[in-house]
Each structure stands twice: as C-alpha cells, then as structure tokens.
Amino acid sequence: MIKADRKTGLVFFPAFDWAIDPTHPEREERLLYTQDQVFEEGLFDIEGITEFKPDLVTHEDIRRVHFCTPDIESVTTESHLISAGGAVTVAKAVMEGAVEKGFALVRPPGHHAMRVVHGNRGFCNINIEAIMIEYIRAKYGVRRVAVVDTDCHHGDGTQDIFWHDPDTLFISIHQDGRTLYPGSGFIEELGGPNALGTTVNIPLPPLTSDEGYLWTIENVVMPILEDFQPEIIVNSAGQDNHFSDPLTNMNFSARGYADLTDMLSPDIAVLEGGYSIEGALPYVNTGIILALAGLDYTGIKEPGFDVARLVQPQDVTRQVRQIGQAVLSTWRQREALQAKLVGNHKTVSRRRNIMYDTDMIYEMQIDEITVCNSCKGALKVDSSSDTGHHLFGVHIPKGVCPACRARAEQWFEESKNGPYTLRTMQDLDRQSFFDEPREA
The missing domain is CATH 3.40.800.20 (Histone deacetylase domain)
Structure with a gap:
C-alpha cells in the first residue's frame, strides 16, 4: 500500500x-x-x-x-x-x-x-x-x-x-x-x-x-x-x-x-x-x-x-x-521606495478604466486610500459602468485605527445624497457589511 x-x-x-x-x-x-x-x-x-x-x-x-x-x-x-x-x-x-x-x-x-x-x-x-x-x-x-x-x-x-x-x-x-x-x-x-x-x-x-x-x-x-x-x-x-x-x-x-x-x-x-x-x-x-x-x-x-x-x-x-x-x-x-513615492501625502487616489472583456462592460473607477502609519488605511471606491450602475463603496480593514475609521464613516455619510445606485460598506474590523441599493 x-x-x-x-x-x-x-x-x-x-x-x-x-x-x-x-x-x-x-x-x-x-x-x-x-x-x-x-x-x-x-x-x-x-x-x-x-x-x-x-x-x-x-x-x-x-x-x-x-x-x-x-x-x-x-x-x-x-x-x-x-x-x-x-x-x-x-x-x-x-x-x-x-x-x-x-x-x-x-x-x-x-x-x-x-x-x-x-x-x-x-x-x-x-x-x-x-x-x-x-x-x-x-x-x-x-x-x-x-x-x-x-x-x-x-x-x-x-x-x-x-x-x-x-x-x-x-x-x-x-x-x-x-x-x-x-x-x-x-x-x-x-x-x-x-x-x-x-x-x-x-x-x-x-x-x-x-x-x-x-x-x-x-x-x-x-x-x-x-x-x-x-x-x-x-x-x-x-x-x-x-x-x-x-x-x-x-x-x-x-x-x-x-x-x-x-x-x-x-x-x-x-x-x-x-x-x-x-x-x-x-x-x-x-x-x-x-x-x-x-x-x-x-x-x-x-x-x-x-x-x-x-x-x-x-x-x-x-x-x-x-x-x-x-x-x-x-x-x-x-x-526606501515607499518613503520616496508616498512622501507626506494624507491620501492617495487612483483613476482607472477597466474592461470586462467577457461581458463587454466598461467601468470607470476612482479610489482613494488614507495614508497611515498605524493601520492599513480606509479605502473608498467610486465606480460607474456603461450598464448604468454607479457604486460607492467604503472598505474598513481589520485593525483600523480611530482616525481612519472616522474618515471612512465621514466618507460614507457624505455619499448619502450622491448619484449612486448602490452604497455599500465592508467593515472587516467589526465583520459587518451594509448595502443600500437605490433606483437608477
């Protein structure tokens, strides 16, 4: 055997x-x-x-x-x-x-x-x-x-x-x-x-x-x-x-x-x-x-x-x-590269165009992360596509510091009156998740 x-x-x-x-x-x-x-x-x-x-x-x-x-x-x-x-x-x-x-x-x-x-x-x-x-x-x-x-x-x-x-x-x-x-x-x-x-x-x-x-x-x-x-x-x-x-x-x-x-x-x-x-x-x-x-x-x-x-x-x-x-x-x-490239920024953002080659969907996305020495940083994402869907998401990592949590909650509160078909939050620190769908 x-x-x-x-x-x-x-x-x-x-x-x-x-x-x-x-x-x-x-x-x-x-x-x-x-x-x-x-x-x-x-x-x-x-x-x-x-x-x-x-x-x-x-x-x-x-x-x-x-x-x-x-x-x-x-x-x-x-x-x-x-x-x-x-x-x-x-x-x-x-x-x-x-x-x-x-x-x-x-x-x-x-x-x-x-x-x-x-x-x-x-x-x-x-x-x-x-x-x-x-x-x-x-x-x-x-x-x-x-x-x-x-x-x-x-x-x-x-x-x-x-x-x-x-x-x-x-x-x-x-x-x-x-x-x-x-x-x-x-x-x-x-x-x-x-x-x-x-x-x-x-x-x-x-x-x-x-x-x-x-x-x-x-x-x-x-x-x-x-x-x-x-x-x-x-x-x-x-x-x-x-x-x-x-x-x-x-x-x-x-x-x-x-x-x-x-x-x-x-x-x-x-x-x-x-x-x-x-x-x-x-x-x-x-x-x-x-x-x-x-x-x-x-x-x-x-x-x-x-x-x-x-x-x-x-x-x-x-x-x-x-x-x-x-x-x-x-x-x-x-x-050394991190110190050189990040510098003294408080937040860093990216703007991207993403193609879904199988479903032929085109997405435009902007994300922003808090730069933090105490935690992984809070992330917000604004994503819209040519399907008509427009998402606003906030990601809170495990071990988030109080300052980054406050920024994340502020971002989410400010998005209330935005033109979004979905507002969503991932809170990995508390293992809680929130979705608010809206009419397009």
Whole structure:
C-alpha cells in the first residue's frame, strides 16, 4: 500500500451547469479529463489522499472581499458559490489539521475578479482565492498570507483586492503583459502607499520553459517568501503556461509544474486557468497532486513532450535572469521606495478604466486610500459602468485605527445624497457589511 508523505485533501467541482458557451475554452471538460486521470491512476487508493465535497460560500463571505453591483445575485450563479466554497473547504481541512496540503480543482476560476464586480472579466466573476483567504482570516485569525500566482495571465484581480494590504504578499509569475491579456503585471506595479512592495510582479518572456520558471522560483520567489515569513502560502495554480495551451506562448511541462509545486510547497493550491484540456491538464494536475502529497512524480509525461523542442532559447534565459534580478532589487529597496513615492501625502487616489472583456462592460473607477502609519488605511471606491450602475463603496480593514475609521464613516455619510445606485460598506474590523441599493 502506497502512503502519502503528507496528507493531502482534494476537492473536484467541474460546474456542469456553468459555461460561457458550449465551445468556450473555459468549460466543464477542463476538469472531467483530470478527474478521470486521477481515478485511473488510483490516486484515491493512496492512503493519505482524501476527497472532500465542496460547501457553498455565503453572501457574507463574498461581502468580505467584493463590492458587487447591482447585487451579488446578479453577478454570480450557484456554481460560483460552490467553486469558492471548494477553496474554503480545502482551506478549512488544512487549518483544522485534517490534512497538511489542499488542492481545490474547481471552476469557474477567479483571479481576474477585482474588488468591484460589474460582471465577468477574464472568465472570472468572484475571486475564489481572496474569498478563501478572508474566510480563514475571519475564522482562524491568520494574518500574514502569501499568494503565488503561477497562471500564465497576470492575476490582476487578486492584485487589486490586496493592493493596499501589507499583510498579503502577492507574487504573480506570468507571460509579459505586452504579449498577453490582461496587459498588466509589470515590475513597477508595487502596491498601494501603505503596502508598497508587497505586490511583486515577474513578467516572463514568451517561450520561457521549465528552466526559466524553476530558476525564478528558486532564485526570486523563495528568497522573497523567506523574507516575508507568511503563515500560509496559497498557489493560484493556473496551468496555461503549458507548451500545448491554445491561449498562451510558454513552454512549461507537466513535470515542470510538479517540480514547481515541490519547490514552493504551498499549503493550499487553487486551480485557475489552463485550456489544453486533454493534452496537459490531466498530467499537470496529477503531477501537482503527487508533489503536494510528497510522492514520486518523475514518471509524469504528457503527449507531445519533446525535450529538444522545449529547450529555452539563450536570449530568453538572459531576459529571465535580468527580470529576476530587477525584481529582487526592487524588493530589497521597497522601504526606501515607499518613503520616496508616498512622501507626506494624507491620501492617495487612483483613476482607472477597466474592461470586462467577457461581458463587454466598461467601468470607470476612482479610489482613494488614507495614508497611515498605524493601520492599513480606509479605502473608498467610486465606480460607474456603461450598464448604468454607479457604486460607492467604503472598505474598513481589520485593525483600523480611530482616525481612519472616522474618515471612512465621514466618507460614507457624505455619499448619502450622491448619484449612486448602490452604497455599500465592508467593515472587516467589526465583520459587518451594509448595502443600500437605490433606483437608477
């Protein structure tokens, strides 16, 4: 009888009733082939690998993270609640000691969903990792969390949600945004004024292979994690870096994914993208499961794997090393950069235009954060879209200081007579949430 070195919990949720359309790359078959492979390989016969059934998240769980307009029901389905619930289920199993590692193989994905949600962008409606993280913070008192996003697309939604949170280290390793959706994730994107430096972007050139990815994990990601000392490491385990993926231009292999997982050793992994449904996902996911469980994965080999064809070009190797050194240099200078860039500002604001490429919605957003030495700062968001919805939201973080709470409450009071279709407040310090919908 084979026994896992580390007890590992899995959740499968293919979401049979949710698809953008029947032929879209983001459809239920993404997980069905993996599920078949796991059973065929006999992984559930291994002592220490356990399948859990997903729970549903509540609307309160979503309100900890998102401002949804016009309301949560309008931008989610039951599948979204179960997908996020699957991530919460494996996190609970890890936190309560039932397993040492957890992997949520769920869809719909979530890492392009930002704090404000008007609809679907990048195949994502709600951010399942962020909902999971704020759940375990509220229930188990976890503070410092690291998210390492290895999806080929920049995790711009997760970045947005934790942009102002110095207790969340967000690292995204992705194909250069100049060559791939969503066109963001550059080294200069460092986080908000109270959290500058805890957003770390590593944009890799097309044709990066196992060599470049694993060098980046070992020489860039691991030293940063060692400095940050998180209590929990979460891997947004997107698999569209694979050489056979139809949407991207990278040369990562299934064995490379397993090596990455072994090196990173995340507490919790959550599936994100990956659209080579037959040629990659069953093999990549099997490798990840074996690596999490501490089992031999050296026999993992997908169809079409050819070492000679996947050799990393020398110019790509040179670029990867240059990017890695630049990222490390920025990380080491983060405190000096914060002092230089933030200065004596009392608040800092951003104005952004955001496109929801799936639902074809255009959003204009202005946010403002208090600059504070005592807490994470209070945040207000003014967001309108071409659907006619106009949201005003206030976010109060856990551990808020009296001055920032007073500013947040003042902002919310002043918004009473504004032209908003929804006024909403997230108070994570008191775990209370308020929504006031109005007629458009």
